[in-house]
Amino acid sequence: MSSSRSPFSNRRHFLRNVTAGAGALLTGTALGPALAQSGAPALITSERMRPQLPSGVMSGDITRNKAVIWSRTDRPARMVVEYANNQAFRDARTVNGPLALSSSDFTARVDLGGLPVGQTVFYRVRFQDIQNATIYSEPLSGSLPIPGGIERDITFAFSGDEAGQGWGINEAWGGYRIYETMRRFKPDFFIHSGDQIYADGVIEKEVKLDDGTLWQNLVTPAKSKVAETLDDYRGNFAYNLLDLNKRRFAAEVPFLVQWDDHEVRNNWYPGQTIGAAEKRYQQRDLSTLAAHAKRAMFEYNPYRIEPSDPERVYRMFNYGPLLEVFMLDERSYRGANSPNRQTVLNKDAAFLGASQLRWIKQALLRSRSTWKVIASDMPISIVVPDLNPDVPTGTYEAWANGDNGKPLGRELEVAELLKFIKRHNIKNVVWVTADVHYASATYYSPEKASFTDFKPFWEFVGGPLHAGTFGPGDIDRTFGPDVRYVSIPSDMKQNRPPSELLQFFGVGKIDARSKIMSVSLHNVDGKDLFKVDLHPEI
Numbered sequence: 324m325s326s327s328r329s330p331f332s333n334r335r336h337f338l339r340n341v342t343a344g345a346g347a348l349l350t351g352t353a354l355g356p357a358l359a360q361s362g363a364p365a366l367i368t369s370e371r372m373r374p375q376l377p378s379g380v381m382s383g384d385i386t387r388n389k390a391v392i393w394s395r396t397d398r399p400a401r402m403v404v405e406y407a408n409n410q411a412f413r414d415a416r417t418v419n420g421p422l423a424l425s426s427s428d429f430t431a432r433v434d435l436g437g438l439p440v441g442q443t444v445f446y447r448v449r450f451q452d453i454q455n456a457t458i459y460s461e462p463l464s465g466s467l468p469i470p471g472g473i474e475r476d477i478t479f480a481f482s483g484d485e486a487g488q489g490w491g492i493n494e495a496w497g498g499y500r501i502y503e504t505m506r507r508f509k510p511d512f513f514i515h516s517g518d519q520i521y522a523d524g525v526i527e528k529e530v531k532l533d534d535g536t537l538w539q540n541l542v543t544p545a546k547s548k549v550a551e552t553l554d555d556y557r558g559n560f561a562y563n564l565l566d567l568n569k570r571r572f573a574a575e576v577p578f579l580v581q582w583d584d585h586e587v588r589n590n591w592y593p594g595q596t597i598g599a600a601e602k603r604y605q606q607r608d609l610s611t612l613a614a615h616a617k618r619a620m621f622e623y624n625p626y627r628i629e630p631s632d633p634e635r636v637y638r639m640f641n642y643g644p645l646l647e648v649f650m651l652d653e654r655s656y657r658g659a660n661s662p663n664r665q666t667v668l669n670k671d672a673a674f675l676g677a678s679q680l681r682w683i684k685q686a687l688l689r690s691r692s693t694w695k696v697i698a699s700d701m702p703i704s705i706v707v708p709d710l711n712p713d714v715p716t717g718t719y720e721a722w723a724n725g726d727n728g729k730p731l732g733r734e735l736e737v738a739e740l741l742k743f744i745k746r747h748n749i750k751n752v753v754w755v756t757a758d759v760h761y762a763s764a765t766y767y768s769p770e771k772a773s774f775t776d777f778k779p780f781w782e783f784v785g786g787p788l789h790a791g792t793f794g795p796g797d798i799d800r801t802f803g804p805d806v807r808y809v810s811i812p813s814d815m816k817q818n819r820p821p822s823e824l825l826q827f828f829g830v831g832k833i834d835a836r837s838k839i840m841s842v843s844l845h846n847v848d849g850k851d852l853f854k855v856d857l858h859p860e861i
Contacts, residue, residue, distance in 0.1 A: 374400040374450040374460040378430075378561060379570035382467040383578040383625030385512060386640040388440050390467055390577065392448065393432040393625035395561075396423050396460065400450035402431035403459070408439045410466075412447070423450065428557045430622045441472020465574040468511050470642040474835045477646050480505045480576070481698070481783070482828035483516035483757025485563055487585060487790030488818050491526035491540035492566050499789045501826050502568040504849045506575060508830050512640075513576050514648065516757035516785065517583030517700035519624075520559040522550035522616060523603075524585070530820070538820055541565060549588075551606040553615040556586075560623035580624045581636060581650045583700040583758055587616040590709045590720045592657050598713025613654075637679050639686050645833050647692040649683060651675060651699050660709045662717050663724035663732030674722060674733040684743050687752070693838050693859050695749070696831070699756045702784050703737060704765065704804040705796040707758070721758070723799035730774050734801055741777035741802070750860040752778075753840065755829060757786035761794040762810035762827035762844045764853050772803025781857060783842055785829040791818035792825040808853040810844065824848060 378395040385391075392404050402420035407413060423431040431450075438444055447462040470477075482501070492498050505513065526546040530538040543565075545558020563569060584590050588597070588609065595609040606612060617636075621628065629635045636652035656676025665672035675683070687695055701707065707721035719725070722733045730738040744752055763784045769775040782804075795809050810827050819825050826847040833840045843854040 370461075373458055374398055374452055376448070376450065376460055376463050378564035378623075379573055380446075380448045380463045380465045381573040381578060381625050382446075382465060383512075383580065384627040384638075384640065385467060385470065385577045386642075387471055388438045388469060389434065389436050389627075390438060390444065390469065391432050391434050391625040391627050392446055392465075393430070394448045394450075394463065395428070395430045395564075395623075396450040397429060399424055399429070399453045400460070401453060402433060403449045403451055404433045404435070404446055405449075405462075406435065406438075406444050406446040408442045408444060410445050412445065422453065427622050428554075428561075428619075432625055434627055438469045440469055441475070443468050463574070467577045470511070472643075474644060476835050477642055477831075477833045478508065478510045479512050479514060479648075479696075479831050480508060480510040480828055481514040481516060481755045481757070481831070482785035482788045483583065483700070484518040484760055484787035484790045485520065486526065486546075487518065487521040487524055487760075487787065489524060489526055489530055489540070490538070490790055490821050491542070491546065491562070493539050493821075494541060495539055496822060497568075499563075499566040499568045500821075501788050501828060501847045502566070502572040504845070504847060505828055506568075506572045507849065510576050510830065511642075513572075513578055514650075514696075514698045514755060515578055515580045516698060516755065517581050518585040518758065518786075518790070519580065519582065519620070520556075520563065521585045521790070522556055522559050523588045525549065526562075532820060532822065538822065549603045550616070551604060551612065553618060556615050556619035557622065560619055564623075578625060579640060579648060579650060579698070580620075580626070581652060581698060581700050582617075582620055582654055584654065584720075586620055587613045587654075590660060590711050590714075591654070592659050593655065595659065600712035637682065641692070644692055645835065645838065646694045646696065647690045648696045648698060649686055651683065651697065652679060653700050657733075660714060660718045660720055661732070663719040663734075664726075665732045665735070668735040668739065672732050672735055674736050680736055680740065683740065687744065687749050688747055690749075693751055694833060694840055695752045697752060697754045699754055701758045702756045702763075702765075703754065703767070703782055704799045704802060705759050705763075705784070706799050707796065723801070725797060725799050727800040728773050730801055734774075737802065738774050738776070741774075745776060745778045751840075751857075752780050753831075753842070753857065754780065754782040755831075756782065756784050759784060759794055759796055760787045760790060760792050761825070762786070762808075762829065762852065763795070763806060764808040764842070764844060764855065766805045766807055768803045768805055770803065771800070771805060773801045775803075777802070781842070781855070783829050783844065785827055785844070787826055788828065789821055789826060791820070792823070793817050807855070808844065810846070810852055821847065827852070
């Protein structure tokens with residue numbers, strides 16, 4: 324890190340004690356009882372009278388001088404947030420937040436404004452018992468860097484796909500180890516590119532590995548069946564926050580979150596009905612399931628709700644003159660999965676939808692930041708067939724249709740956006756994504772494309788965070804992809820467990836002086852797999 328990062332040097336020292344109390348929140352797991360027994364019996368009895376914070380604290384949706392602080396308690400209580408620009412909390416401000424009630428599964432968030440630009444904000448969250456106003460929870464602490472101010476280096480991480488294919492929290496292996504690895508890179512924020520949960524994936528207590536050993540999962544009732552009710556979906560989000568690594572990371576690194584399919588059900592689209600071949604579901608209307616999933620996702624993340632459009636997932640975040648981030652929603656407005664060969668861009672061919680496509684065009688056009696990062700929850704050229712048993716063969720789930728020719732179907736939206744970027748000479752656009760459960764780096768060049776009316780650009784794929792490893796996928800050549808790196812062998816056996824270390828994330832670093840963005844890909848232990856320096860177009 325360069326010396327321009329010095330205002331943030333106290334974050335790690337401050338957060339050493341964040342997880343000391345957080346570990347005790349895992350009461351009932353292998354970690355919880357041991358920690359709980361370290362106190363005197365009288366203290367334990369007294370502590371149980373306090374509201375508890377079983378899911379830690381999180382921050383997110385940071386832009387300019389604003390940030391959302393999130394937490395969850397275990398009973399009706401009022402959220403109280405104290406914050407300052409120093410770890411001693413001198414001249415701290417206190418915000419009495421909303422009531423956390425059963426109607427939100429006892430989650431709550433506070434949207435802080437007027438934060439000190441270019442500085443670190445330190446915060447503490449407590450909950451005040453509404454039955455006895457003299458009783459407060461123990462505080463949990465976190466910190467977050469506020470963008471802007473004196474130009475400094477920016478570091479961010481990106482990945483997706485968490486707790487999929489039955490690979491859950493294995494405490495003996497170290498839990499979600501990748502979060503601790505990412506934390507060591509000291510990112511200013513983390514882009515979670517979707518599949519935060521696998522609502523359609525059951526987690527069993529044990530999974531037999533190829534070598535005969537057993538993978539031991541932490542199990543909960545919510546993860547013992549597919550999610551159908553609101554409480555089922557809430558339980559899926561709560562499950563991932565049982566992991567100590569994730570809670571430690573979330574207390575230190577702000578989240579920018581989008582969704583993909585497994586937040587609801589594999590490869591879902593609006594208006595879909597689950598077919599008879601899928602036997603696990605009683606509730607077969609995907610719109611009903613999606614409504615439950617979106618509500619739980621909003622409750623369990625530090626989302627800033629847009630008052631004029633409270634259902635909206637796509638949004639943008641300004642990190643000052645070096646960077647803006649544009650988060651897409653490729654679920655809410657898509658047409659049905661199909662052979663993806665439509666010749667005109669209509670509702671059947673929609674992926675972003677007309678309104679969101681207009682929004683991203685205008686947002687990119689208005690941007691004055693050097694770098695524009697588009698966070699897409701699905702890659703552009705990797706072919707993703709829809710293999711659900713209740714859809715016809717030859718149906719596609721992502722942008723690409725696998726024919727390598729001129730843009731058709733959802734590719735028409737990509738072509739329109741890329742052409743707009745070229746026509747208006749919008750510079751330094753980079754795409755990051757996940758979904759396919761392996762990492763890759765691809766350079767798109769019009770010289771190699773069937774559709775040529777665009778400026779060259781890079782796309783980087785991260786993931787899985789903690790799920791089965793698959794791929795690599797076939798590549799559609801419509802937009803001239805030159806695949807520079809793939810993180811797995813072409814003959815790999817599918818659904819590899821986390822214990823094989825084939826879990827991946829990306830890191831972007833923007834140098835404040837040169838404005839060069841360096842993007843690297845890493846495995847679960849942080850090993851450098853690929854790196855490229857992107858020089859900005861001036």
